[in-house]
Amino acid sequence: MTVTAFHRRPEPVEIARVTSTAAELLEVLWGRASTAPASASQLRLLHILEHQDGxxxxxxxxxxxxxxxATSRLFDRLQAAGFVERENSPDDRREVRLRLSGRGRAYLADLRARREAELQAVLDLMPAAKRGALAEGLESFCAMAASRIHDDTQDSGRRTA
Known part of the structure; x- marks a missing residue:
């Protein structure tokens, strides 16, 4: 007689705990790929501009x-470094559009490449089946996180409008 093993379904609270630990470990790994000359808050600003150009x-x-x-001061420091730029809106000369510069895009691409190299070194140690499961789970997680961020941005836009 064969007994089928039933695995309980992981609860979101347990997965959140493991994911938080993974995020902390990622910070340590990514610390090896320095973000200099941008601080963590400047890096957040660069990521936002990358996805919301103008x-x-x-x-x-x-x-x-x-x-x-405070955001203007943060932007000014990144502009002095050549990572971002301002331009007047073609529709309204009083409105200024904020953009990531070519240098800013190159900086993010280089940072990502260095971070991915650190991740690949860890992933190379994992069995292929576990990497596949991780990829599948992360794709779903990213889709849901992006959806939530998008919805939150839409909601905050409605509240300030």
Whole structure:
């Protein structure tokens, strides 16, 4: 007689705990791929501009959960480094659009390549089946996280409008 093993379904709280640990380990691994010359908050700003090219300062500040003056100072430092740029809106000369510069895009691409090299070194140690399961789970996680972020951005836009 064969006994079928039933695996209990992992609860979201347990997965959240493991994911949090994984995120902390990623921070340590990625620390080897320095983010210099950008700080963590500047890096968040660069990522937002990469995905929302041409947004205005108010929207950027809301995305960072910050104030426009603090966001402007953060942006100014990145502009001085050549990572971002401002341009007048073609529709309204009073409105300024914020963009990631070519240098900013190159910086993010280089950072990602260095981080991916650190990840690949760990993934190379995993059995292929576990890597496949991880990839499948992460694809779903990323889709749901992106959806939630998008919905939150839409909601905050409606509240400030």
């Amino acid at each position: 947004i205005n300062l108010r929207t950027l500040a809301a995305s960072l959960a910050s104030t426009p003056p």
